[in-house]
Amino acid sequence: MSQEMFDKLAQAVIDGESEDAEALAKQALEQKLDPLACITNGLTVGIQKTGELFASGEYYLPELIIGADAMKAAMQILEPALLSGQEREVTGTIVIGTVEGDLHEIGKTLVGTMMTANGFRVIDLGTDIPSADFIDAVKESGANLVGASALLTTTMLQQEKLISSLKDAGLREQVKVMVGGAPVTASYAKQIGADGYAEDAISAVDLAMRLIDAPA
Amino acid sequence: MIKLEEKKASIKPIKSKLKVEVLNKQEIDGINQGARSVMQDIGIIFPSKKALNIFAEAGAEVDFETEVVKLPADLVEKHLKKAPRAYDLCGRRPELDAKLGQDKGTHYFTSGEAPKIVDFETGERRLSVKADIANMAKVANYLDIVSLIWPTVSASDKGVAAPLHGLEACFNNNEKHIQTESVMDEVSAKYAIEMASVVAGSLEALKERPLHSILLCCIQPLAQDRGGIESAMVYAEAGLPIGFMSMPTLGLTGPPYSAGSLVTAFAEVLSGVVLTQIINPGTPNFVSIIPSLLNPRTGAYFMGSSPAQITSASAVQIAHSNGLPITACMSFGGSQWKLNNWQIGIENSWVHLLTVMSGADMSFGPSGMYEAVSLLDMQRIMFDREIVQAIDIISDGIEVNEQTLALDMIKKIGHHGMYLSQKETAKQTRKLWPPSILFEPPTNSEERYRNPVDVAHETIEWILKNHKPQPLSDDVRKELRKIVDTADEDETLKKEVQGAK
Numbered sequence: 023m024s025q026e027m028f029d030k031l032a033q034a035v036i037d038g039e040s041e042d043a044e045a046l047a048k049q050a051l052e053q054k055l056d057p058l059a060c061i062t063n064g065l066t067v068g069i070q071k072t073g074e075l076f077a078s079g080e081y082y083l084p085e086l087i088i089g090a091d092a093m094k095a096a097m098q099i100l101e102p103a104l105l106s107g108q109e110r111e112v113t114g115t116i117v118i119g120t121v122e123g124d125l126h127e128i129g130k131t132l133v134g135t136m137m138t139a140n141g142f143r144v145i146d147l148g149t150d151i152p153s154a155d156f157i158d159a160v161k162e163s164g165a166n167l168v169g170a171s172a173l174l175t176t177t178m179l180q181q182e183k184l185i186s187s188l189k190d191a192g193l194r195e196q197v198k199v200m201v202g203g204a205p206v207t208a209s210y211a212k213q214i215g216a217d218g219y220a221e222d223a224i225s226a227v228d229l230a231m232r233l234i235d236a237p238a
Numbered sequence: 239m240i241k242l243e244e245k246k247a248s249i250k251p252i253k254s255k256l257k258v259e260v261l262n263k264q265e266i267d268g269i270n271q272g273a274r275s276v277m278q279d280i281g282i283i284f285p286s287k288k289a290l291n292i293f294a295e296a297g298a299e300v301d302f303e304t305e306v307v308k309l310p311a312d313l314v315e316k317h318l319k320k321a322p323r324a325y326d327l328c329g330r331r332p333e334l335d336a337k338l339g340q341d342k343g344t345h346y347f348t349s350g351e352a353p354k355i356v357d358f359e360t361g362e363r364r365l366s367v368k369a370d371i372a373n374m375a376k377v378a379n380y381l382d383i384v385s386l387i388w389p390t391v392s393a394s395d396k397g398v399a400a401p402l403h404g405l406e407a408c409f410n411n412n413e414k415h416i417q418t419e420s421v422m423d424e425v426s427a428k429y430a431i432e433m434a435s436v437v438a439g440s441l442e443a444l445k446e447r448p449l450h451s452i453l454l455c456c457i458q459p460l461a462q463d464r465g466g467i468e469s470a471m472v473y474a475e476a477g478l479p480i481g482f483m484s485m486p487t488l489g490l491t492g493p494p495y496s497a498g499s500l501v502t503a504f505a506e507v508l509s510g511v512v513l514t515q516i517i518n519p520g521t522p523n524f525v526s527i528i529p530s531l532l533n534p535r536t537g538a539y540f541m542g543s544s545p546a547q548i549t550s551a552s553a554v555q556i557a558h559s560n561g562l563p564i565t566a567c568m569s570f571g572g573s574q575w576k577l578n579n580w581q582i583g584i585e586n587s588w589v590h591l592l593t594v595m596s597g598a599d600m601s602f603g604p605s606g607m608y609e610a611v612s613l614l615d616m617q618r619i620m621f622d623r624e625i626v627q628a629i630d631i632i633s634d635g636i637e638v639n640e641q642t643l644a645l646d647m648i649k650k651i652g653h654h655g656m657y658l659s660q661k662e663t664a665k666q667t668r669k670l671w672p673p674s675i676l677f678e679p680p681t682n683s684e685e686r687y688r689n690p691v692d693v694a695h696e697t698i699e700w701i702l703k704n705h706k707p708q709p710l711s712d713d714v715r716k717e718l719r720k721i722v723d724t725a726d727e728d729e730t731l732k733k734e735v736q737g738a739k
Contacts, residue, residue, distance in 0.1 A: 082534035083532065083535070128490065132537045175365060176735065204612050205365065205392075205394070207363065222536040222537050222538045223536065224535065224536045
C-alpha cells in the first residue's frame with residue numbers, strides 16, 4: 023500500500039501535476055504513512071526521474087520546472103508533518119539572490135529551480151539583496167553554498183562585497199560562493215575570490231555539485 | 239576592398255522593393271484588441287507615484303497600493319492619436335537626420351551598451367571601458383550603413399554616472415543621432431538632456447532638432463521599470479523622442495505563442511506611449527518589440543531564432559496600425575562568440591532581410607555584437623556591413639527598362655561575342671561587384687581570397703587611426719566634461735541609482 027502511494031507521488035512529480043501531488047500528500051498523511059518515507063521514496067524518486075528525462079533530452083525546461091513545482095506542492099504538506107529529528111536528505115543547501123541595487127530576477131530564479139530539481143534545499147532571497155541579508159540567511163540555514171547574481175556592470179561589484187562580508191562574518195570557510203549574470207565572467211569570479219562562475223542554470227547545478235563534492 | 243579614404247559622415251537607410259506582410263487585417267485587429275483588453279482589464283504596473291498621479295488625473299483607473307494602472311480603451315485611443323507617425327531623429331547636420339515614417343527605408347543603428355568587449359589589440363575578452371565607446375562611436379561615424387548610434391558598450395570604469403560618460407564619448411566622436419538605453423533614472427535624465435542641449439546650442443534648439451533620444455525597456459510581463467519610466471517622463475517634458483521596448487521571451491516572460499506575446503508586448507509599450515502623450519501631447523514616440531526564446535535545455539537567453547524574428551516582423555504591422563514608428567528585427571550577434579561562425583552568418587542574413595522587407599523604421603544590426611548583444615567585437619561590424627550591403631542589393635530587386643533590356647548591345651555583340659569590352663559593362667561592374675572585405679587577393683597562393691577577418695581588422699585599424707569626426711567646439715567639450723564631472727559627484731544620483739528599492 024505504501025509503495026503504491028510512493029509510486030503515485032513520484033508519478034505526479036514526473037507528470038508535473040501539482041494538484042495531484044498535493045492531494046496525494048494529504049491522503050498519505052491521512053493513511054498515517056511516514057512523511058519522510060513519502061518524500062524519500064516518492065517525491066525524490068520522481069524528481070530524480072524528471073532530472074533523468076531532462077538529461078536524456080526527453081524533457082525540456084518547462085517540464086522540469088513543472089515537476090519541481092509539483093514536488094514543492096507536496097512538500098508543503100509533508101514537511102510540516104515530519105517528526106522531530108526527521109530531516110529530508112538534501113544534496114546541499116544554497117542561499118541565492120540578486121545583489122543589492124539589481125532587480126533582475128529570472129536567471130537567478132531559474133538557477134534556484136534547477137537546484138531544487140536536483141535535490142538542493144534552496145533559500146531564494148529574491149532581488150536587490152544587501153550582503154547582510156545573505157549573511158543572515160546563511161547563518162540561519164547553515165547553508166554550504168551561496169549564489170549571487172548580478173546583471174549590471176555597476177552591481178557586479180556587490181558580489182565582491184558579499185564575499186568580503188562573508189569573510190568578516192567568519193562564514194567564508196562554511197560556504198562555497200558561486201557568481202553569475204550577464205557581465206560576469208570566469209576570470210572576474212576568480213579575481214574577486216569566488217569559488218566558481220556558471221554561464222547558465224544547467225552549468226550552475228554542475229558547478230554546485232563539484233564545489234560540494236556531491237555525487238553527480 | 240572597401241575604399242578607405244577620409245570622408246564626411248553620411249547615412250544610408252535601406253529601402254526595399256520587396257515587401258512582406260505577415261498578418262492580415264483581422265489578425266492585426268485581434269492583436270490590437272487583445273493589447274487593449276489587457277491594458278483595460280488587467281492593467282500595467284507603473285512603480286512611480288508621479289506616473290500614477292498623472293494617469294489618475296487623466297481618467298485611468300489607478301490602484302496606488304498595487305501600482306496597477308488600468309487604461310480604458312477610449313483613453314488609449316485619445317492619446318495614441320497625438321503621437322506623430324513621421325518625424326526626424328536628427329544628427330548634427332540635416333543630411334545626417336534619420337527620417338522616420340517618410341518612406342526612406344530602414345535606418346540601421348549600432349545597439350549595445352554591452353558589458354563586455356573583445357580587446358582589439360589582444361583579442362581577449364574583457365569588461366568594456368569608456369575609451370571603447372569612443373572608438374566604436376568613431377567607427378560608426380565613418381560607416382554609412384549606421385544611421386544613428388547607442389553607446390555600444392558600458393563604461394565599466396566610471397561608476398554610477400557611466401551612462402552619461404557613454405553619452406559624452408558618443409557626442410565627442412560621432413555626428414549622428416545619439417540614443418541612450420541606459421539613462422534610467424530621473425537625475426541622470428536631467429543631466430543627459432542638459433548635455434544634449436549643450437551640443438544643440440540650447441534646449442529650444444534641441445527640441446527643434448532632437449539629436450538625442452531615449453529607449454527604455456518595460457519589464458515583462460506587464461510592468462514598467464521605476465527608474466526608466468521616471469527618466470522617460472523627464473524626456474517627455476523636454477519634448478524629446480522616446481521609445482518603449484518590450485522583450486518578451488516566448489514561454490517565459492510572454493505566452494508561448496507569438497500572437498499572445500505581441501498582445502502583452504503592445505500592452506506594455508502602448509501604455510508607456512499613452513503616459514508620455516498625456517504629459518506632452520505630440521511627443522515623438524516609437525516602439526520596439528524584441529521577442530526571444532529561452533534555450534530550453536540550458537535556460538540561456540536566445541534572441542535570434544526564426545519564431546522570434548517572424549514575431550518581430552509581425553510587430554511592424556501592429557506598430558504602424560497604431561500610427562507609431564518601430565525598431566524591429568534586430569540581429570543579436572548569434573549565440574556565441576566566434577568570427578566566421580555559420581550560425582551567426584545565417585541568422586544575421588535573414589534577420590536583416592526580414593527587417594527591410596517588413597518595413598521596420600529602424601533596426602539594430604551593424605553593431606559588431608555577439609552573444610545576445612552582451613559582447614562587442616569591433617571588427618565584426620565589417621561583416622554586418624557586408625550583410626546589409628547584400629540585402630540592399632537583394633531588396634532593390636532588378637531594374638527593367640530600355641537600357642537594362644540592352645537589346646542594342648545584344649544585337650551588337652551577336653553570336654559568340656563578349657560583353658567585357660563594352661563601356662556600359664565597365665560602368666555596371668561597379669554595381670555588380672561592390673566593395674567588399676570578402677574577396678581580397680590572397681597573400682598566400684594556396685588560397686583564393688584573403689581571410690576576411692584580417693581585412694576587417696585592418697579596416698577598423700585604419701578608421702580608428704585616420705577618421706576624424708567633425709569635432710565639437712572646445713567650449714562645448716568643456717561644458718560636457720563639466721556636466722559629467724558634476725554628475726560623478728552628485729550624491730542624489732548615487733542615491734537614485736544605488737537605492738533601486
